[in-house]
Amino acid sequence: MSQFKFSVGPWNVHTGADSYGPETRKAIDLETKFAMFRELGFDAVQFHDDDVVPNMNDLSEDEIKAEARKVKALLDKYNLKAEFVAPRLWMDPHTTDGGYTSTSREDREFAMWRSFRSIDIARELGCDLIVLWLAREGTLCAEAKSPVEATQQLVASINEMLRYDDSIRICIEPKPNEPIDRSFCGTIGHVMAVSAATIDPKRVGGNLESAHAVLAGLDPANEMGFALAFGKLFTVHMNDQNGIRYDQDKSFGVENLRSAFNQVKVLVENGYGKKGEYVGLDVKAMRTTSDEDSYEHLKNSLEIFKAMEEKVKKYDYAYANELIREKKFEQLEMYVMRLIMGI
Ligand code: XLS
Numbered sequence: 081m082s083q084f085k086f087s088v089g090p091w092n093v094h095t096g097a098d099s100y101g102p103e104t105r106k107a108i109d110l111e112t113k114f115a116m117f118r119e120l121g122f123d124a125v126q127f128h129d130d131d132v133v134p135n136m137n138d139l140s141e142d143e144i145k146a147e148a149r150k151v152k153a154l155l156d157k158y159n160l161k162a163e164f165v166a167p168r169l170w171m172d173p174h175t176t177d178g179g180y181t182s183t184s185r186e187d188r189e190f191a192m193w194r195s196f197r198s199i200d201i202a203r204e205l206g207c208d209l210i211v212l213w214l215a216r217e218g219t220l221c222a223e224a225k226s227p228v229e230a231t232q233q234l235v236a237s238i239n240e241m242l243r244y245d246d247s248i249r250i251c252i253e254p255k256p257n258e259p260i261d262r263s264f265c266g267t268i269g270h271v272m273a274v275s276a277a278t279i280d281p282k283r284v285g286g287n288l289e290s291a292h293a294v295l296a297g298l299d300p301a302n303e304m305g306f307a308l309a310f311g312k313l314f315t316v317h318m319n320d321q322n323g324i325r326y327d328q329d330k331s332f333g334v335e336n337l338r339s340a341f342n343q344v345k346v347l348v349e350n351g352y353g354k355k356g357e358y359v360g361l362d363v364k365a366m367r368t369t370s371d372e373d374s375y376e377h378l379k380n381s382l383e384i385f386k387a388m389e390e391k392v393k394k395y396d397y398a399y400a401n402e403l404i405r406e407k408k409f410e411q412l413e414m415y416v417m418r419l420i421m422g423i
Pocket residue numbers: 128166213253255289317327362
């Protein structure tokens with residue numbers, strides 16, 4: 081039995097299309113996904129704004145809320161909660177060069193409109209968390225934006241969201257690159273600095289994605305620990321990544337089991353989940369995966385996470401602390417490796 085509650089986004093089950101080729105699996109509708117998420121043991125669903133309300137650009141504010149209520153009813157039917165809503169700014173023709181940090185005032189206004197609507201949708205779904213994956217908030221051409229002005233624009237945009245709803249929480253998901261070349265908010269350290277500069281820092285935290293930390297050349301468990309130290313790890317995106325290359329969203333733990341162990345360890349040790357935080361997955365099936373295996377990567381991620389939880393429970397702190405006191409790190413390392421290998 082896990083001590084954690086798990087969440088997943090509908091985009092985790094996808095058709096296999098990538099930048100270089102078309103779909104390899106059939107699309108699955110939202111209700112079918114919900115039913116399967118519940119069966120697999122998930123407690124909550126993560127959403128993009130337009131996962132909840134497709135074509136939202138064409139609808140009025142009231143129509144958007146009404147559509148969101150339909151999805152809330154569907155969640156209730158499967159006894160699922162909504163964890164967060166994330167404005168999907170990177171897909172829209174208005175935001176080809178970013179939203180909050182676009183050099184066009186019209187684009188920035190559009191980004192705020194989508195952010196306010198995301199807050200409305202979150203309210204209808206019964207959640208208080210907005211995730212900002214700042215996909216295009218950076219530059220393709222290094223000279224195209226001022227990093228100083230852009231950082232200030234980001235803080236100002238978050239302040240507007242905090243003012244729009246006085247109990248909404250904003251959670252930045254940092255990523256150093258992709259789809260942009262240079263991101264303005266690439267690591268959890270950046271997120272903590274942005275949080276501190278807002279009008280209500282306790283309502284602004286981070287969503288640490290394992291793969292994004294690896295892409296920044298950093299250790300996911302340490303990055304989680306950094307946010308935990310400030311009480312600002314609002315959620316996590318657990319997955320895995322083979323080094324610094326395209327964003328892979330592999331199943332949790334399949335590349336680096338020791339890193340997976342340490343991520344679970346830092347969450348367990350610091351009471352993550354006690355304030356209602358979910359262990360979120362952000363994983364993608366391989367392109368070669370068949371229709372009937374559309375959910376295998378979710379099952380695999382949960383199985384590996386829970387297996388690492390068992391390993392953490394077995395961790396002998398008295399023995400480890402003794403080794404730490406004597407600085408016997410060769411022995412400590414091998415103790416951890418034996419624990420993970422089960423030998
Ligand atoms: C992409 C991000 C994305 C967000 C959700 O790299 O991980 O999937 O988590 O918008």
